[in-house]
Amino acid sequence: MRPWLGWAIKLGLVGLVVLAGFAVYLDAVVQEKFSGKRWTVPAKVYARPLELFVGQKLTKSDFLQELDALGYRRESAADGPGAVSVAGNNLELHTRGFQFYESREPSQRVRVRFSGDYVAGLSQANGSSLAVARLEPMLIGGLYPAHQEDRLLIKLEQVPPYLVETLVAIEDREFFNHFGVSPKSIARAVWVNATAGQVVQGGSTLTQQLVKNFYLTNERSLIRKATEAMMAVLLELHYDKQDILEAYLNEVFLGQDGQRAVHGFGLASQYFFSQPLSELKLEQVALLVGMVKGPTYYNPRRNPERALERRNLVLDVLVEQGVITLEQAVAAKQKPLGVTQRGSMADSSFPAFLDLVKRQLREDYREEDLTEEGLRIFTSFDPILQLKAESALADSLKRLAGRKGVELVEAGMVVTNPETGEVQVLIGSRQPRYAGFNRALDAVRPIGSLIKPAIYLAALERPSQYTLTSLLEDQPFSIKGQDGQVWSPQNYDRKAHGTVYLYQGLANSYNLSSAKLGLELGVPNVLKTLERLGVTRKWPAYPSMLLGAGALTPMEVADMYQTMANGGFNTPLRGIRSVLTAEGEPLKRYPYQIQQRFDAGAIYLLQNAMQRTMREGTGRSVYSRLPSSLALAGKTGTSNDSRDSWFAGFSQDLLAVVWLGRDDNGPTPLTGATGALQVWTDFMVKADPLPLDMPLPDNVVQAWVNATSGQGSDPSCPNAVQMPYIRGSEPVPGQACGIQAPVDSVMDWVRGWLD
Amino acid sequence: MIKWLIPALTASVVLGGCASVPRGSIPVVDSSSSVYGQQQAGAGDYGTSTAQPPQSQPQDSGVVVMVPGAGGSSAPIQTFPAPGSPIGGGVVGSEPFSTAPVISEPAGGGSSSVPPPSMPSGIPSSGGLAADEQLDGPVLALLTTAQQQQGSGDLNGAASSLERAQRIAPREPQVLYRLAEVRLAQGDAAQAEQFARRGLSYASGRPALQASLWNLIAQARERQGDSAGAAQARERAKVSL
Structure with missing residues (x-):
């Protein structure tokens, strides 16, 4: 008797010790995870806040x-x-x-x-x-880790009225009374399941649900159930109901957005209603709480009828429980589901720009920091402009669809603010919502005549040799290159244009005169100018480079033209403004940086010639759709066989680069003017930019010249127009014209090259 | 009998120890220090100069944006006379160089129904006020904020507020001047010089502001060890006045 009892007591005690040990272990697990970092939160990327003034x-x-x-x-x-x-x-x-x-x-x-x-x-x-006031910035995406759990953490005091009451009424009525498990609920569940002959109801408390999601796998076994119960009790032992409730609200799974799992009421509110949780109304709260039972089954976007039925059932329960009145329920049931069309913060909305942001961030942060620390990334992305650019592209391609081969044409587009160096819009595909090959950043394509401003800028930097009215010969020529090959450039229209003004060579994009000018200046000097404009690629100094054989991405072109648009100051293009920690503490800034690379006078003259491109040259079709009061500067670009259709141009506040072409590098039916310029124009019509207005630099004078001869003239004379010159390079002023205006010299008549 | 008591006691003590963990507010997310480590590493972003007090503010320049009461009595308040023309009042000479009809280019937007502010920067123009007197509204408010931030040693915040002002009024030379000042205080003399130069391109006809910008350039060049360039800039400052 005695030894047997002794052994039994000993064995029981050993069992108790084992159980106690297990409890100690579980307790450590519970506390370790609950008191430390509960969740990893992906970095959130925001658009620019809209300023009001x-x-x-x-x-x-x-x-x-x-x-x-x-x-x-x-x-x-x-x-x-x-x-x-x-x-x-x-x-x-x-x-x-x-x-x-x-x-x-x-x-x-x-x-x-x-x-x-x-x-x-x-x-x-x-x-x-x-x-001045700012709206809150739009959330445009996040940086998700491999398991792609996303959430927006909320605090208990941020929840809207009725959320806690509804959750408790639907999921765990005894929540505020039990100690982690609810024998009453379990008994009821056992009874219901036994009578039904299968598992139809769970007796899980909110605490158990939290434990299950937080610590355990999804397996269904008695051992797991017991562990879950023990952990629930331990959790309740250490933390109060408020903490547990807050954790539950942030943990619960409420939907799937592609690869991304939507966790917590904070994110679900944004995902389904585009609203912060605190602003939700009774019927919205009822819908979200109703979805806890089956987020996929009750998905209000996919299964709106089921979701509506469930929501209304929840409202009935609330009346039954005395949480709301019957009148409130009736009014709430009248309301539509109210979910937004699609997750407005879905990370698939603006993939090209997010791609840019991610690349920049990965240079500065470790992957874990980006996917786990809940960083807040503030960018310069302008959703209003982005949507305008997207619709400009779609509209233009629709209009061009009659041309054979346009259906194969892909697109890349970059829009920046030349006065701040910030990227506002990025389009990486003709279907801008689909992530994939980001042509704005990765399509390296021959730039054609987009290079020409660099030739003319190199010339205009030498005012003693070149002015806008210097004469160039647009005549066929051949030279032997370093590689022994003979190079004989041709104009696009296969014609020679005789003697032209320097600015006309650029405005009309004449290959012969431009190439000749480039050779006069020296190819290495032109490439040097290109480098100062911001182009970092190294190209061999072949003459064919003068006509744009070198290849750049749309983004690189934007950087190059940014320098011309911003008075000769180069700036590294930025998409990110600043980074805050999850707690809102400043972490990093990406400051505006500029560097003067060119004399303002030379840039002023170049801009003048590029404005003439738009007024009278290859870009003149813009003024059939835009008011003549809107000063714009730009340049078309077309590569051999129209494989690439480019346009780069700017107003005072907007710089846009458009590229159209085929991914397989095949020929297209589009030149720079008939293709990319059409998209560019369409965008500018929608964006309504400010006219280009560069202040007159100190070293530039406006002189009156005779339009036909290029000689100095006087405002009183016929045919006199104003042209800017670097001080000292302007022609000698002409005599005032009286009633008997001196007839232009016969020589000038004979030359008659302007026509 | 006593042997089995030992593990049981131990277990209960351990359990008790666990149970006595104080409940309290739990940090929602414990940001690991790695991100901050990154910040240290990426110190090129002026991160390191954050804590420094605004060292050697250009006391002598006398250029202070008109911020009412911001600097207390010690701040010299000075205005810059502006030319009759609006900011950066250059005329774009883009009359077509041909016999085509001359198209005049008003600075404001085109169609008659639009009530355009005549300045592209978004600063409303009001009658014939000089540009400095127009420094009100958003730009003035942001420059005031920036001044307060700089005063409390938050140079990054000041720079950020100034960039916000610069986005609103990109061609206002006083914003660029203040940006240059803050960059200098942050220890980035090269960028300070660049912003002052950019400011000069918009300061035509405003000699006092030009002189201050040149003085700032002189300081920035001195910091970069270019004393000859600094002397030249000082000469330009004298000529401007």
Whole structure:
């Protein structure tokens, strides 16, 4: 009797010790994960915040489009964050506030008045003055790790009314009373399952669900169930209900977006409603809570009817539980599901720009930091301009579709602000929403005549030798290159144009005169100029380089033209402005950097010639669609057999580079003017840019010259026009013309080359 | 009998120890220090100069953007007379060099229905005010913020606010001047000089501002060890005034 009892006690105690040991182990697991970093959070990428100030160029419709994308609710009075009321040209909105790199933007009620295409008034809702305000930036994507779990962490105090009550009512009514497991619920589940003969109801508490998702695999076994129960109890032992609830709200799986798993109510709210969680209304809360049971089955985008039914069932339960009144439920049931068309923050929306951001970030951060630390990346991406560029491309390709072979043409496009060096738009494909080969960054293609401004700039930097009205011979010639091959360039129209003004060689993109000028200057000097413009590729100094045999990406072309557009100051193009930590602490800035590479006078003359390209040269078709008051500068480019159709050009505030061509490098039916320029023009029509207006540099004078002879003239004379010259290189002023204007010299008549 | 007590006691002690972990607020995400380590590594981004006090502010320049009350009594407030023309009032001479009809190019947008601010920077023009007097609204507000940030030693924040102002008014030379000043305080003399030069290209007809920009260039060149260039810049500053 005694030995047997002794052994039994000993064995029992050993079992207890083993169990205690297991409990100790589980306890360590529970605490280790719960008290440390609970989740890894992918970096979030934001668009530029829309700034509001009086005098800002912004149409009301663009503004409303941005507000819609940010999930602002149209209401009769803007009485809470994320609401806007519209009355004609007067808008009142309640912004949400946001932590930016340099400061926090407060959530505030703002009045905006539009007039034409401008913001004409801005004030706080109480009438006090407001100089400038920012909307919160649009989330345009994230950097996901391999397992692609995404979430937007929220705090318990950020949840909207009814969320906690609804969750408890639907998933775990005893939550605030039990100690991790609920015998009452288990008993009920056992009873239900036993009578049904299969598992139809779980007795899991919220704590157990959290433990399951957080620590355990999905396997269904009694051991796992027991472990789960033990861990739930341990979790409740160490942490209070609020902590557990907050963790649950952030952990729960609520949907699948392609490769990305949508976790937590914070992200689900953005993903389904494009709104912050705190702004959700009763019916939206009911929908999300209802989805916990089966996020795929009740997906409101795929299965709206099922989702609606489930939502309304949840509302009924809330009435039954006394959480809401019957009237509230009836009103909520009237509302539509209210989900946005597609995840507006889906990382597939703007793949080309995100690709640029990722490349830049990977130079500066480790992969884990990007996918786990919840960094906030602020970029210069402009969604309004991006959508305009995308529709310009689609519209133009549709118009060109009649030409045979256009269906095979691919596209790349870059838009920057020349005054800040920021990339605002990136298109990597004619189907800009599909990630894939990013032609804006990776298509290295011969630039054709896009190189010519570099030749003319090299010339204009030598004012003692060249002015805009220097004469060039546009005549056929042949030279023997270093490789022994004979090079005989030809004009696009296969004609020689005789003696032309220097600027005409550029404006009309004459190959013969341009190549000749380049040879005079020396190919290495032209390549040096190209390098100073920002081109980093090293090309051999062959004469064929003068006509654009060298290849660049659209992005590299943008950098090159940026220097011409920004008064001769080169700037490395930037897509990222700054980076904040998950807690909103400043981490890194990508500052604006400039370097003067050219004399402002030479750039002024070059811009003048490039404006003439648009007025009278190869780009003149733009003014059939744009007002003549809009000064623009640009250059067409076409490679051999029209394999590449380029246009690069700029206004005061927008620089755009368009490339069209085939991925297999086959010929297209498009020249720079008939292809890329059409997309460029379409974009500029939609974007409504500011006219180019470079201040007159100190060393530039405007002189009157005779349009036919290029000799100095006087404003009183017929045929006198103004031309800019570097001071000292202008022609001697002509005599004032009286009533008997001296007849132009016979020689000038004979030359008559202008025609 | 006593032997089996030892593990049991140990277990209970350990359990007790675990149970006594204080509950408390749990950090939502514990950012590992690796990111910060990266910041140190990427110090080319002025990261290292953040903590430095705004060293040797150009006290002598006298150029202070008109920020009411921002600098207290110590800040010299000076305005720069502007020419009658708007900022950067150069005329683009793009009349077609041919016998085609001359197209005049108003600075503002084209169609008559548009009420265009005549300046492209987004700064509303109001009547015949000089450019400096127009430094109100968003640009003034942001320059004020930047001044406060710089005053409290937050040079990165100041630079960031100034870049925000520069996006709103890219051709306002006073913004570029302040940007150059902050870059200099951050220890980036080369960029300070570049921004001052960019400012000069928009400061035509504003001799006082030109002189200050040249003085800033002189300081920046001195920092870069170019004393001859600095002397030249000082000469230009005198000529400008």
